[in-house]
């Protein structure tokens with residue numbers, strides 16, 4: 001990856017974050033439950049999810065819908081530049097860094113992502129090959145290699161784009177979920 005391509009990532013991030021500031025909320029409830037079922041994940045199995053911030057699609061209602069459908073829901077905990085830690089979402093949350101809210105339950109360790117049957121990955125954009133653009137901390141790139149299940153990026157329709165700059169550490173997504181539904185990748 002050249003510094004020119006790295007700059008492209010930064011430019012894309014700035015553009016996408018600005019677009020999100022004017023976007024209408026996308027709480028995603030039933031479409032998420034359908035997508036998880038579409039991958040054959042059964043009630044009782046574990047789904048790694050996230051608590052939406054800064055205009056991301058998703059919501060607390062999305063997490064509650066997954067729990068109501070019988071899934072065990074894990075949420076990420078940021079621990080500096082280490083891989084993400086995880087804890088079960090039991091309905092209680094507490095403030096975390098970057099304006100995030102985090103699960104209040106006991107931390108399970110970074111390897112807990114290995115117990116997931118599906119990971120919902122927050123993203124600013126994803127391309128037709130499955131290349132994901134995140135917020136630039138590398139948190140998911142350090143954690144996703146420990147997952148052994150489908151990885152589903154969650155974005156708005158306009159954030160599902162033909163091509164994004166790709167670095168060697170970027171982990172490819174298996175599918176993209178938008179408010180319109182699930183698309184398997186690569187296209």
Ligand SMILES: Nc1nc2c(c(=O)[nH]1)N(C=O)[C@@H](CNc1ccc(C(=O)N[C@@H](CCC(=O)O)C(=O)O)cc1)CN2
Pocket residue numbers: 050051052053054055056076078084098099100122123134135136137138139140
């Ligand atoms: N929902 C969510 N959780 C996540 C991520 C993410 O992208 N989305 N991350 C992906 O790696 C990690 C945390 N990284 C993050 C980095 C920056 C900001 C951020 O810019 N926050 C805004 C505040 C947004 C708000 O208050 O609405 C800010 O600090 O200005 C958020 C998360 C782990 N958890």
Ligand SMILES: Nc1ncnc2c1ncn2[C@@H]1O[C@H](COP(=O)(O)OP(=O)(O)OP(=O)(O)O)[C@@H](O)[C@H]1O
Pocket residue numbers: 009132133134135136137138139140141142167169170
């Ligand atoms: N597996 C990894 N091990 C160590 N460093 C990594 C790894 N993956 C990414 N990084 C570092 O993290 C930084 C940000 O990477 P990148 O721009 O791909 O983040 P991102 O995917 O947009 O962010 P996030 O995953 O937090 O949403 C880069 O400096 C990169 O070198």
